[in-house]
Amino acid sequence: MADPPLTGAPRIDVAVIGGGPAGLAAATALKEAGIGRVVVLEREPQAGGIPRHCGHPPFGMREFGRILRGPVYAARLVARAERAGVEIRTLATVAGIRPGGHLLVALPEGLIDLAARRVTYATGVRETPRAARLIGGARVQGVMNTGALQSMVYLKGRRPFRRPVIIGSELVAFSAIMTCRHAGIRPVAMIEAAPRITARWPAALYPRLAGVPLLTGTRLLEIRGGPRVTGVSVAGPDGQKREIACDGVVLSGQFTPEASLARLGHLALDPGTGGPVVDQWGRCSDPSYFATGNLLRPVETAGWSWAEGRRCGRWVAEDLAGRLPAPSGALKLETSDPRLKYVMPQRIALPRSGSGMGDLQLRVTRPVRGELCALNESGILWRRKIHALPERRMLVPLADLALPGGAGTIRFEIREETA
Numbered sequence: 257m258a259d260p261p262l263t264g265a266p267r268i269d270v271a272v273i274g275g276g277p278a279g280l281a282a283a284t285a286l287k288e289a290g291i292g293r294v295v296v297l298e299r300e301p302q303a304g305g306i307p308r309h310c311g312h313p314p315f316g317m318r319e320f321g322r323i324l325r326g327p328v329y330a331a332r333l334v335a336r337a338e339r340a341g342v343e344i345r346t347l348a349t350v351a352g353i354r355p356g357g358h359l360l361v362a363l364p365e366g367l368i369d370l371a372a373r374r375v376t377y378a379t380g381v382r383e384t385p386r387a388a389r390l391i392g393g394a395r396v397q398g399v400m401n402t403g404a405l406q407s408m409v410y411l412k413g414r415r416p417f418r419r420p421v422i423i424g425s426e427l428v429a430f431s432a433i434m435t436c437r438h439a440g441i442r443p444v445a446m447i448e449a450a451p452r453i454t455a456r457w458p459a460a461l462y463p464r465l466a467g468v469p470l471l472t473g474t475r476l477l478e479i480r481g482g483p484r485v486t487g488v489s490v491a492g493p494d495g496q497k498r499e500i501a502c503d504g505v506v507l508s509g510q511f512t513p514e515a516s517l518a519r520l521g522h523l524a525l526d527p528g529t530g531g532p533v534v535d536q537w538g539r540c541s542d543p544s545y546f547a548t549g550n551l552l553r554p555v556e557t558a559g560w561s562w563a564e565g566r567r568c569g570r571w572v573a574e575d576l577a578g579r580l581p582a583p584s585g586a587l588k589l590e591t592s593d594p595r596l597k598y599v600m601p602q603r604i605a606l607p608r609s610g611s612g613m614g615d616l617q618l619r620v621t622r623p624v625r626g627e628l629c630a631l632n633e634s635g636i637l638w639r640r641k642i643h644a645l646p647e648r649r650m651l652v653p654l655a656d657l658a659l660p661g662g663a664g665t666i667r668f669e670i671r672e673e674t675a
C-alpha cells in the first residue's frame with residue numbers, strides 16, 4: 257500500500273520523529289487515547305529503531321511478556337502501532353524543526369513542510385565515533401561502532417573482520433561480543449579504561465564465558481595498520497605500553513543523545529544529558545514539542561525507553577485535551593557538581609499536577625559513596641545515602657523531595673564520605 261500523503265487537510269495532530277521503541281510506543285498510546293492523525297517519521301527503510309539490527313535477545317519482556325530477539329521485537333512494535341491506527345512513514349528524515357510544530361521533512365520525492373499540533377521527538381542516542389574519542393594512529397578500515405557492526409552482520413550478512421578488539425564495557429559491549437559470535441568473529445580482547453567493568457553483574461561474566469580476555473585499567477592509545485587495522489597500542493594499569501594484534505576495532509558505548517535537530521533548531525539543550533531540556537511531562541522549551549526515550553539521556557534499555565514513550569504519548573494526549581498547565585512558572589533542577597553527570601527532568605512546571613514523571617533520573621561521573629543532597633537558598637531540602645557507579649541509573653521519587661510550591665532553583669550535590 258502506498259504511503260499516505262503527509263500534507264493537506266486534515267492537519268496532523270501529532271508527528272513523532274523517530275520510529276524506535278519510544279516513538280512507536282508514544283504513537284500507539286496517542287491513538288489509544290483517541291487522538292486523530294498520528295504520523296511517525298522514520299529515516300530508515302523500516303521502523304523499529306536500534307533493535308531492528310540487534311539480532312540477539314533480550315528484548316520484549318516488559319512489552320510482550322517474553323524474551324525476543326531485536327528484529328522480532330521491532331516488528332511486533334510496528335505491527336502494534338499499525339493496528340492502533342498509527343501512520344508510519346519510512347525514508348522520511350526530519351531535516352529541521354521550527355517553532356510551533358513545523359517540520360522540514362526530506363522524502364525520496366523531495367523536501368516538504370509539515371505542520372503538527374504537537375511533535376514527539378524520539379530520535380534516540382548514538383555511540384561516540386572515533387574522531388570524538390581522540391584516538392591516535394592510522395585512519396584505517398575496520399574501525400566502527402557496535403551499531404554499525406550489527407547492521408553489517410545482521411542486516412547485510414557481512415563479516416567486516418575476524419579478530420577485533422572491543423573497546424568499552426557498557427552493556428552494549430556485550431552486544432558486540434554476541435554479534436561477533438553470531439558471525440563467527442572471535443574478539444581478541446575487551447578493553448576498559450576504568451579499573452572495573454561498567455555493566456552490571458551478571459553481564460560481567462559474559463566475556464569470560466565467551467573466551468574473550470578482559471583487560472581493565474587499560475587505555476587504547478593508537479590504532480595501527482594500513483589500509484586495514486593490523487593492531488592497537490594500549491597502556492595497561494602499570495602505564496606500560498603494549499601491542500595487541502587484531503584486524504578490527506569496535507568502539508562501543510559512550511552514548512550521546514541524537515539531538516542534532518534541537519541543536520540546529522530552537523529547543524533548549526541540557527549540557528549534562530546532551531538532550532533537550534524537559535519538564536516532568538517531557539515538554540521541551542517550545543511547548544509544541546515533547547521528548548522521550550533515550551534522547552532524554554544516555555542510555556537505557558529498549559523496555560525502559562518503550563515505557564517512557566508510552567507515558568509521554570499519554571501526556572501529549574492530555575496536553576491536546578487542555579489538561580496540562582501552561583508552561584509559565586517552573587522549578588529549575590540543576591547541578592554544577594562535577595561528580596553528577598545530569599539531573600532529568602531539568603524543570604518542574606507549576607502548578608504541579610498528578611501526572612508526569614514520578615522520578616528524577618540522575619547519574620554520576622565516577623564511583624561515589626556519600627550523600628546525595630537537594631538544596632535551595634534555605635539549605636538542604638532532602639538527602640539520601642548513595643553508593644553510585646557511572647552509567648548506572650539513580651532514581652529519586654519526586655514525592656520524596658518535598659519540593660516547594662513556588663518557582664525557584666533546586667541544586668543537587670554530593671557530600672562524599674571520607675575514609
Ligand SMILES: Cc1cc2nc3c(=O)[nH]c(=O)nc-3n(C[C@H](O)[C@H](O)[C@H](O)COP(=O)(O)OP(=O)(O)OC[C@H]3O[C@@H](n4cnc5c(N)ncnc54)[C@H](O)[C@@H]3O)c2cc1C
Nearest residue numbers: 274276277278299305306350379380549550556557558561
Ligand atoms: C548496539 C546496541 C545494542 C543494544 N542491545 C540491547 C539489548 O539487548 N536489550 C535492550 O533492552 N536494549 C538494547 N539496546 C538499547 C536499545 O536499543 C535502546 O534503548 C532503544 O532502542 C531506545 O529506543 P529509542 O526509541 O529511544 O531510540 P532508537 O531505537 O535509537 O530509535 C530512534 C529512531 O529515530 C530515528 N531517527 C533519528 N533521527 C531521525 C530524523 N532526523 N528523522 C527521522 N528519524 C530519525 C532513527 O533512525 C531510529 O529509528 C542496545 C543498543 C545498542 C546501540
